[in-house]
Amino acid sequence: MRDVAFWVLAVVAVAGGVAVFRVGSMARATFALLGSLVAVGLALLLLGLEYLGYVIILMMVMEMLVMAVFMVMYMMNPAGLMPMRMTHNARWAASVAGAVFVLLATGTFLLPEPVRHGRPPADPTRALGLAIMGPKMLVMMIIGVAILATMVSSVVLSVNRRHPGRGC
Amino acid sequence: MGEALVLLGAVGTLALCAAVFDAVLAVPGGGAGEPLRRVARLLLQQRRRTRLADTLLVRTGVCGLLAVAVLAGAVLPLGERPVAEMAVGVVWFNAMEVGAWGALWLVGWGVNSVYPLVGGYRFVAQGLAYELPHMFALITVALGAGSLRFADVVAAQRGLWFAVWMPVAFAVYLVSAVAMAFWGPMDGPVSDDICGGVPAELSGPDRLVFQAGRYALLVVVAAAAVPLFLGGGAGPLLPPWLWTALKTVAVLALLVWSGRVLPTVRMDLFTRLSWLVLIPATLLQLLVVSVVVL
Known part of the structure; x- marks a missing residue:
């Protein structure tokens, strides 16, 4: 049952990724990517990581929507009324992607299989929280402040200064 | 299986009740039959098509709205137990309900028409406005209960409802609930000033499913307020399912x-x-609850 679920989700994830470059409109590409990422989120459930799986789905829906807004804004032919290609600089991109794939694939065959240390915690959500608030606190604080600074500075840059009352 | 049927039946019934109540408020004394008449009319109506519409995306959005509403409802306790008991039910509820962003944007985009497009973008903006205070309200509840499981949240309110000692979180939840279902004061994405917005070009069964999804979402976000803030099925004399139903209807x-x-x-x-009032207010509420819990 778990194997079937894994393979179905894996095929959906890869097929969604392929579809991103095969479809003819930005909207379809965005939602093909979303489908792929949702499959990845669901695959985490097979590891017993419910919280991370659902958070991935939650964040990816929001991120893809924001991305769709920006992609459509910057595209020459956003509407998809005329089908457009989703690939740019195809030969160079394909060779880089192929090289990375070969590197990672050989790595999985050459490196020794990892051995499990210890046992999975009874409540992975709680263990995750304790890790973030304990040994990984410094990293999380730095990332948190960096994200906050990025958000504040991007808002400040986009505020319309000539009409301070209307710059939302 | 039995619970799933109960959930579908309850959501359907309450959605129809909401539509009837709204119709009665709209035309005092004479509107009660209007929702069913509208359903019959939409079932018989022929589909109207727009030029170069992306039908796949529109159908995905129309069906997706109803689907995410029902899936979000799957973790809510119907009296004793929910359809799907999850250790992180609150996160699941939140993850499903943001699916409405995708659904509305897809419909607005896919029909290839100006006003639905404006409506779709309005909903994305609305989502960015309400989602953070909404998440902080949910986090406050989870913190108060010490768990992300709906059953534990209900159990934690045995002494005192969260609505009483987290009033700010409750108020913010109600505001974000109407925003999420693009209802009432938050109906910008479907409002009259853009000719009905997102569903403006939908007709026949498409429009029916879209409206059903919108009412289902309204029902589910209202029903979620019961286990989150109003003590779930707890109450004197009556059985838990009846208390859950009564509070949900209220x-x-x-x-x-x-x-x-x-x-x-x-x-x-x-x-x-x-961003300037609700987020700081919910953060303060979170601080107060943290101090009390500690």
Whole structure:
């Protein structure tokens, strides 16, 4: 049952990724990517990581929507009324992607299989929280402040200064 | 399996009740039959098509709205137990309900028409405005209960309802609930000033499923307020399922009524209110709850 679920989700994830470059409109590409990422989120459930799986789905829906807004804004032919290609600089991109794939694939065959240390915690959500608030606190604080600074500075840059009352 | 049927039946019934109540408020004394008449009319109506519409995306959005509403409802306790018992039910509820962003944007985009497109973008802006205070309200509840499981949240309110000692979180939840279902004061994405917005070009069964999804979402967000803030099925004399139903109907009636008495809020003003007032207020509420819990 778990194997079937894994393979179905894996095929959906890869097929969604392929579809991103095969479809003819930005909207379809965005939602093909979303489908792929949702499959990845669901695959985490097979590891017993419910919280991370659902958070991935939650964040990816929001991120893809924001991305769709920006992609459509910057595209020459956003509407998809005329089908457009989703690939740019195809030969160079394909060779880089192929090289990375070969590197990672050989790595999985050459490196020794990892051995499990210890046992999975009874409540992975709680263990995750304790890790973030304990040994990984410094990293999380730095990332948190960096994200906050990025958000504040991007808002400040986009505020319309000539009409301070209307710059939302 | 039995619980899934109960959930579908309950959501369907309450959605119809909400539509009837709204129709009665709209035309006092004579509107009660209007929702069923509208359903019959939409079932018989022929589909109208727009030029070069992306039918796949529109169908995905129309069906997706109903689907995410029902899936979000799957973790809510129907009296004793939910359809799907999850250790992180609150996160699941939140993850499903943001699916409405995708659904509305897809419909607005896919039909290839100006006003639905404007409506779709309005909903994305609305989502960015309400989602953060909404998440902080949910986090406050989870913190108060010490768990993300709906059953534990209900159990934690045995002494005192969260609505009583987390009033700010409750108020913010109700505001974000109407925003999420683009209802009442938050109906910008489907409002009259853009000719009906997102569903403007939908007709026949498409429109019926879209409207059903919208009412289902309203029902589910109202029903979620019961285990989150109003003590779930707890109450004297009556069985838990009946208390859950009564409280849900009360919240639902409040939300529907708000749609008839409050004007539509401009989203740029609400965004400012949300980010400058609601987010700090929910953070303060979170701080108070943290101190009490510690």
